[in-house]
Each structure stands twice: as C-alpha cells, then as structure tokens.
Amino acid sequence: MNKRRFKFFSVMVLCLMLILIAFCPIQAANKERVFTYILDTEDQETADPQMTTWAYTIPMNIFDGLVRADTIAPGQSDLVPALAESWEISDDGLVYTFHLRKGVKFHNGEELEADDVLFTINRMMDPKTKALNTDFYDMIKGAKECLNGEADSVEGVKVLDDYTVQITLEEAFSPFLALLAAPPCAIFNRKATTEAGSNFGLIPKKTIGTGPFKLTSWTVNEEMTVEAFDDYYRGRAKVDKMVGKIIPDIATARMLFENAEVDVFDCDFARSQIPYFLESEKWSKQVVSGPRVGVFYYCINESIKPWDDVRVRKAFQCAVDRKIILDKIYHGQGILANGIMPKGLVGYNPDLEEIQYDPEKAKELLTEAGYPNGFDSEIAIISGTTSTRDELVQPMLANVGIRVKIKSLDSAAYYGTRREGKLPMYTNVWSADFNDPDNFFYTFFSKKNTAARSFNYNNPEVQDEILRARRIVDPKERIALYQELEKKIVYEDAAWLPLFSLDHLFVVQPKVKNFKVAWNGWSSMPFYGIEIIDK
C-alpha cells in the first residue's frame, strides 16, 4: 500500500512541476530589445517585393532601394540618397546615372555593386520570374522586350563600373526617381537571389537584402521575425528583434495591445476605438498621429446608366455631406479633400474650390438630367468590412432621390467584378506609393487603368494629357498641368467624389520611443529608428 501511495504522490508532484514549468515565463539570458507589432490580419504571402503588391512591411525593413522617401515633417517627404549616394539626370530626362555607396553589405556579407542593380531590374522583367510589379520598370528602354521574351536582358540598364549604373528610359518619365523609392524597387544580391531561386522571399535565410533587419523566421499565418543586421550601412538598429504577428481578429488585436503583448496598435484596424484611446488617461499621451498622403473617395462607374450623365455625377457630389461623415465616423481626424492630389503630395493645390454640400442643387441637376423622381443604384462593399461610410451616405442620397442598395460581395468577387469594369459605385482609399501626382492620375483616370477600377472615365483629351504629363521634364510646367487636369476631372467631368484625407493614428506602449508615422501614412512602414526603453 505504501509503495502504491508513494508512486501516486510522485506522479502528482511530477504533474504539478510540469504545470508550474508551463506557466513559468521563459527568462532570456540577455535582455533583448524586442518590438512586437501586429503585422497584418492575413499572412504576407512573400517577402519578395517584386512578387507582391501589398505586403510591404517586411520588405521595407529588410531591403533598401537606390533612393528613399524620408519623412521631414508630418505628411511631408523628401527624396534622399539610399543605396545610391548621388545621381545625375540628363537634361532630356532620359538618362539616370547612379553612383552607389561603397562598402554597403548584404546580409550574406557580399558587397553591393552595380551588377546587383542590373540583376534586380533584369529579374523583375524576366518573364520566368512572374513578377507582379513589372509596371515599376517597364518605362526603361528594352524592358518591355525583355518581358515579352524578345530579349535576355533590359537594354537600358548599363553597368559603367563596380559602383556606377546607368538607366536609360524609353522616353522621359518624370516620376521615375520618386518611383525608385517605392518598395517594389528594392535592390537584391545577384548571388544570394540566384541561389535561392523560387525560395527567395519565402525561406528566411535565403531572403537576403541590405536592410537594417534580416528575416530570421516565418511561421505561416502566425508571425514573422526579423533581427537587427549588425553591419547595416546607416548603423545598427536600436531594437534587436521585431516580431510581426498575424492576428485576424480585431478585438483580439486590441486586447493584445492592452495586455502589453504587442507594442503598437494601428487604429486603422478599429477606428471606433479612436475616441477611447484619445480620451483615456492612460493612452492619450501614447497616441502618435500623422497625416495620410491619400484620399478617401467614391468611384462613380460611368458605364452604368445614368452615371454616364455628368449632371447625375455632379448631383452625387452635391448630395453627400462629407463634413458630417468626417466628424461622425472619423471624429474629425482629417481634412476634406476637393481634388485628386492629397495634402503632402507634390503638386497639392490648397486653393481648390470646396465641393459644397447642396441637396437642393442635386435635385435640380437630377431633374435637368431627366430623373425628377430619382433612380435606383447600388454601392458595392467587401463582406466582412464595415460599411459605416456607405450607411451614412445611403440616406443622404435617398434624400435627393437616389435610392442605393448596399451590395455585399466577398473579396474575390469584389475585385474580380471591379477589374471587369462592372462594379457599381464603391468607396475606397488610395495612399501614395511614391510622391508624384502620376501615382494618382494615371492609376485612376488613364485609359489603361480606368476600366480596371470600374471608373470607365471617358475623356480622351484628358487621358492624353495624363500621358503627356509623364514626359514633361520641367517640374513647374508638370505641376501646372496636373492642377489643371485635376479641376477638369473633378469639377467639369465629376469623375469621382473626393471625400477626405484622414490622419493615421497609432497607439504605442510607453516603452516605445521614436515611433513615427510614415510620410505617406501607410500601415506598412520602416521601423529603423524605433527604440525600446524598458523602465
């Protein structure tokens, strides 16, 4: 009996010890400075910025480009040297000569050379790569031929010596330098990327860049970890490690932050929480805010009657009280937008006439257009997303006779229908990829893109001017043209309804220092300057 009891108690003690061990926090031998954040609600697909159009947070921290857009003030940026320490542009805007920094190391110890730039551009335009962001380099001479399989490499990229690379464009393209600061234009190491093959961007130790961090681990749908690169050319980062968690549920994300299990909360996840954080004694001092160089807008599909009538579109512009939406849903954290170029973008026009809320004028315009009793229409949303903007707009439009039904589609159906040009009215936001008006005008109103975004804007004269603006070398002349086009598109053609530019709010734990909102207000941002100071 004693032996049995002894065995029983031994087992119980062992179980108790195991439980205690499971509950004991693991003590790190050295106190690492770890920054934990919510990377996204879904897995990042790849860390290769040539193969993704949206998952840029990790690439922005493990790679560099030739130039970089630095925040010089809230919502303002400047193009500064990055991997290229200087450059020259020919007077005709065709030839860009970059002088690379010497001694820049990749994570595998290799030194950056001009050949890596050549390799990177060739890789993007190689049809075997199946890159998604070929539009970022297709203005380079010979790039399209390479993409079509008619050439082995991009003719317009030449290595002049180990640290000098020359890029010649097919025709002048003024946004080119600004575009090189965008994440898809990160520079890769020829040796490491070639050896990695299709695993580049997927397997951490094979994903080599020059950035301040290197990718060290990745568990699909769970988290991605980067660690500081000791030999980073701007100096080692002040945090040792960054852990980006994938958290699909917004309420869980908020609780993780309040429980100090993550160090920053992006209020874009849950805008309804903004008043709580702003009014909270504990968190109000921890709110970091910056303007977004972006515009929230309503798309008006001109291929769907009666939206092809400019009077109907102008009626829509007058029927929406944008100030109420900004105040009620977004707590006044932003400014009304009246054009296409948001504040902070090169070319922004602060003197644009405000689009007035005038429901009576809207009714007159509809009557003039032949719709005295209004008409029925739809607004499309992605299911699972909040549609509070649309829910506020719906009665405003009903007030003037436009009876809209909010149609919910899953994301694949939504994007697929939009690409076919058949999505009815929808609202969205566009924040600058790079600091140039072309990123807005060409994206929405060019002949190439307007149908794919379901605008179906049809003004050939304006569309020709959008293409011409890309080739103008003189900045003043370019900006003047964009400002003129802006008035035509928004006021004369009423091709869209700009709503507002919102501030982007983050809340950080007290131990996080130097957290700055990116120049364009993106959620994806470089975290290089962040410090963790444990009290």
Place this chain on the structure above:
Amino acid sequence: MAKFIFKRLLSAIPILLGVSLIIFILLNVVPGDPITLMFKEHIYPEVIERLRREMHLDDPAYIRYFRFIWDALHGNFGISYKLNRPVTYLLLNAFPRTLVLALSAAVFSWIVGIPAGILSAVKQYSIEDYFFMGFALCGVSMPVFWSGLLFQYIFALKLGWLPVAGYAGVKYYIMPAIVLGWSSAGTIARLTRSSLLEVMQNDYIRTARAKGLRELPVIFRHALKNSILPVVTIMAIQVASLLSGSIITESVFGIPGIGRIAVGAIQSRDMPLLQGSVIFATFLVIIGNIIADVAYAFIDPRIRYD
C-alpha cells in the same frame, strides 16, 4: 475487422473524387479569380492577363481538373496561389496546431461532458442536474466568437492569468480548448444523460440493484456500458470535425491551424490549397467514422463486421 477497415478505406476514394469535383466546379462558377485578388488595389490589367496565361489558368476547365487529379494521385497537390508554398507543406505545418487544439478541446469535452451527463442522469431533476444541463445549454448556444472574446477579456485582460492569443506553450491552449470544447461538452452531457436515463429504465438494471450491487457498479458496469454507443458516435464525429479546423477559434486566439488555411483559400480562390484542405478534411471525417465503427465492436460484443 481488417477486411472491414480496408473496404471502408476503398469506399473513400469515390467520395474524395466527388468532393474534389464539387469544389472545382464551385470555384469555377463563383465570381472572382485568384490572380486579380493577388493584386488587390494595385491592378495592372496587362500583368494580370500575362500571369493567367503563364500559370495556365486560361486552359479549359476539364484539362485543369484532370491535371490536378493526375498530380494529386502522385502526391502533389500543387503550389498555393496565395501562400506560394506546396499545399502539402502548408497542411502538414498547420495540422499539428489544429491537432493539439482539437485533442485538448475533445479531452476537455469528454472529461467534463460525460461525468456531467452521468451525474445529471443519476440525480435527475436535482440542483446538480439543472446546473449541468444549464452548463450544457450555454455551451451549445454560445457562439465561439462571443465566448472566446469573453474569456480573453476576463482571464487575460482583467485577471492576467492567461495570454490573450498565440500558441507558444501549454497555457496558450487552455482558453481555446475550453471555449471550443464547451459546445462539444454540452452535446456529450445532454446525450449521455438522455441515453443513460433510457437504459436505467431497463429490467436488468432493476435486477442488478435487487441483487444488492452498489450503485456505482450498477451505473458504470451495467448502465453506462449499454448507453455509451451513441455518445461514442458523437465523440468520434466531433473529433473529426475539430481536426478539420475550427476557423473562429483559430482566428480569435491567433492559432495558425487548418481552419484558417481553408477559409483563406476560399477567400482567395486558391484552388490547389482549397482542394488540398477539403480533401484532407474529408479524409479525416471518413477516418473518424471508421474509428467510431471499430469502437462499437469493442464496446458491444454483439457487433461484428465480418
């Protein structure tokens, strides 16, 4: 018995083929395509068309389907369009987390549900009966997204006893296991109670008591053994269902399991990943049913599969 298991496994083949065909047809009929979705806001129409051609997504549907079946028969379920990794790798990576979650939820539901059902049946209409049946009703009625958030709020945020989300150790599984297992425990408790009550009306139970047997052996050796069969069925089906992924629990608690993989595949129209996930889940359900049938034979000697 071996012959029985082999026949059941053979019969799984047409089921799996049928399931894969239904998935293929559905994914081709619903609007949206995986290539467009890859681009999200950055739509480049020419690039999208080029990628569709290069990935052979513009081939006729029957060619794409037979290509998939041919590769699947060779153990290759393809590369996920969205996650860019072999489907087999993704499923095998995610499955252990779902396995731990499913088994811990299942064990919780058994160790709570069966005793609760027994106690409720033995002490019918007592306070214990009402308590446990109320507990069962809550488990069955409360949606996981609600109970999960409630648990996180109380035990993580307010009391600080447990972490909010993640899966880095045993303590990370406690809340998800309870939240997920509560519903199953409720079903098992109710079924055990009703099944036991029915059996305890029988003459042989009266005879056992009349012979002078104590109540515990009457319940466990005679009554429970004869009432457990339907409960075993439910337990096996619940385990199979849990193993195929509990998307809401995995989302709320940040566990990267099979459920999230499968739902992500549907949302991104990721045909290879969705086919792999559904075939995997179907296979687990078939295995669950086979295990339930085999368990019958062990529990009830009258059941034979020769």
